[in-house]
Amino acid sequence: MPALLKHEEFAGLGIGVDEREARLELRRQISRLEAELSSVFGEAFGHTEVPHQVEAIAAAPRVLDLGELEVIRDRLAERIGEARAALADRAVVETQNRELLREMLDAPAEFKWVRVSRADVGEPGCGAWHSRPLLGPIGMLMGWWQVKVSSGCPLARRLAAVEREVEASEATEPRSATETRCAGFHA
Amino acid sequence: MSGAAAQRMGWVPAPRQGWVAPHIASEFPGLGIAWVEVDAKPGKSPDPVRRRLRDLSNRTYGSQAIRLRERPIPWAYRVFYRQIGLDPDRTRTAVEQLMLDRLYDGGFRSKGLPADALDIAIVETGVALRAFDADRIVGSLCIRDSAPGEKLEGVESEMAQGTLTIADEMKPVGLLFGSTAEGYGVERGTRRIAIAAVQVKGVPQIAVEEALWMAAATLEAV
Numbered sequence: 412m413p414a415l416l417k418h419e420e421f422a423g424l425g426i427g428v429d430e431r432e433a434r435l436e437l438r439r440q441i442s443r444l445e446a447e448l449s450s451v452f453g454e455a456f457g458h459t460e461v462p463h464q465v466e467a468i469a470a471a472p473r474v475l476d477l478g479e480l481e482v483i484r485d486r487l488a489e490r491i492g493e494a495r496a497a498l499a500d501r502a503v504v505e506t507q508n509r510e511l512l513r514e515m516l517d518a519p520a521e522f523k524w525v526r527v528s529r530a531d532v533g534e535p536g537c538g539a540w541h542s543r544p545l546l547g548p549i550g551m552l553m554g555w556w557q558v559k560v561s562s563g564c565p566l567a568r569r570l571a572a573v574e575r576e577v578e579a580s581e582a583t584e585p586r587s588a589t590e591t592r593c594a595g596f597h598a
Numbered sequence: 599m600s601g602a603a604a605q606r607m608g609w610v611p612a613p614r615q616g617w618v619a620p621h622i623a624s625e626f627p628g629l630g631i632a633w634v635e636v637d638a639k640p641g642k643s644p645d646p647v648r649r650r651l652r653d654l655s656n657r658t659y660g661s662q663a664i665r666l667r668e669r670p671i672p673w674a675y676r677v678f679y680r681q682i683g684l685d686p687d688r689t690r691t692a693v694e695q696l697m698l699d700r701l702y703d704g705g706f707r708s709k710g711l712p713a714d715a716l717d718i719a720i721v722e723t724g725v726a727l728r729a730f731d732a733d734r735i736v737g738s739l740c741i742r743d744s745a746p747g748e749k750l751e752g753v754e755s756e757m758a759q760g761t762l763t764i765a766d767e768m769k770p771v772g773l774l775f776g777s778t779a780e781g782y783g784v785e786r787g788t789r790r791i792a793i794a795a796v797q798v799k800g801v802p803q804i805a806v807e808e809a810l811w812m813a814a815a816t817l818e819a820v
Contacts, residue, residue: 434625442677442800449667449676456664469683472762472774474625474743483680576705580648 430477437480444487451494458533459501461494505533515542519556537564613795613810619742622762626681628799631741631764634810635732638791638817640784643714647816651714654721655705663697671724674800682762684775691775692726712784712791715816725795725809728764730771732790734782737767739794741774752780764794791817 448463455461465486468479475483508531515522519542528539539561544550550557616631623629643651666672672693679686690698696717700706706721708714716727742765744757750770757763763770772778774796784791793813795806 431624438626438677438681441680445677445680446668446673449673453665453668464687465680465685467683467685467688471758471776472682472684473758473760474622474762475681475683479683480681483683487680576652576707580645 433477434475434480437477437484440484441480441487444484444491448487448491448494451491451498455494455498455501457530457535458505459497461497462490463494465490502533505531508532512540515540516558519558520554523556538562613807614738616739616741616794618740622741622743626678626799628797628801629678629741630797630806631739631794632797632806632810633739633792633794634814635790635792636814636817637789638712638820640786640788640791641711641820643708643711644820646819647711647714647718648708650718650816651706651708654718655700658697658700658706658721660701663694663701666694666697669724671801671805674798675724675726677800678798679775682774689775692720693724696721711820712793712813712817715813716793718816719809719813722812723805723809725797725801725805726775727809727813728772728778728794728796729784730778730782730792730794731784731788732792733788735766735771735792739771739792740765740767741796744770750777750779751782753777764796793817 452461452463465483468475468483508527511522511525512527512532515525515527522542523544524542526539526541529536541559541561542556543559545555545557549555613632613634616633618626618629618631667676672691675691675693676686679689679691686694696706706717709717712729716729719725720727742763744759744761744763746759747756748770749756750763750773757770757773762774764772764774770779771782793810795810797803797806
């Protein structure tokens with residue numbers, strides 16, 4: 412009975428087939444999943460790379476059909492799963508590194524030249540813990556080892572590109588009358 | 599001051615609300631288009647505009663760019679991109695593209711007017727803005743899907759049927775979140791500029807008005 416499979420025929424059977432409602436529901440699911448993926452991406456950034464790309468379905472913007480929306484929904488869900496797994500793996504590594512750091516601080520001589528960065532233990536910044544001999548070669552001969560903490564990130568300053576732009580604009584533009592007057596007055 | 603308050607004071611023209619084809623509106627509740635027309639010519643940005651771009655550069659950081667997609671308005675555009683089949687990590691939303699350029703270039707580069715006015719408004723509000731030559735637009739702007747055999751001016755091939763476009767009462771003036779039809783963009787001979795904001799579900803009306811007001815006020819101040 413192929414006629415029964417046609418959508419129009421379902422109305423006669425009292426079964427409403429409203430694909431628009433289904434599409435709206437899928438779009439709601441996509442918006443929730445996108446929020447979740449964005450949150451995982453933000454959480455993971457700087458710790459580890461997480462898969463977050465979901466390929467485009469269409470070359471140009473258009474209204475997607477039910478099947479296409481399902482594909483996007485499924486791919487987003489898949490990426491979230493993969494991203495969470497990557498984040499969990501990274502958490503295990505960071506826990507191991509924190510344990511290593513704790514042991515290194517207790518007995519630096521047992522971890523000669525080992526260096527653990529803040530990123531390795533999931534902390535922000537540029538610092539690192541480095542197991543090094545005290546007094547250089549003397550410490551190496553005597554077995555005097557210590558964990559040295561690096562001083563962290565370089566001091567923040569304006570980006571070089573911005574400085575260049577400011578300099579270029581100042582060089583090309585004539586100074587305003589007020590600026591010229593002030594300069595003359597101070598001189 | 600909000601955009602609405604500024605309009606009451608008569609600083610910039612009130613935004614005109616375009617229409618969305620009913621079958622598209624039923625699929626995407628909250629989708630809309632609004633625009634303002636400003637008497638302005640393209641050209642080099644004056645010093646105050648460039649200074650404002652520099653100020654924006656100085657208070658925009660990498661961490662903000664990373665967390666941008668979690669903020670409500672950029673997120674709303676990302677979701678809409680997904681829903682119309684685009685990948686927002688490849689075809690970037692307006693605000694994300696600007697933030698990315700800011701990180702690559704070390705600052706927001708001046709591209710002249712009206713681009714700088716739009717950039718300032720997009721970064722400040724997150725709302726997607728476009729500029730068209732107002733004298734070329736016939737009647738009201740709308741969002742609709744393309745008819746069979748319809749072409750975007752300046753493009754050889756026909757658009758696939760159902761492609762979402764921004765159109766005037768005659769023909770498409772550009773793809774929704776895509777290229778602009780030839781002759782409809784702001785060019786050297788342009789004397790009136792139409793700034794259009796595409797609103798999607800999750801983007802409040804006040805943000806749209808603010809964006810349009812900000813861009814128009816920047817252009818009018820020149």
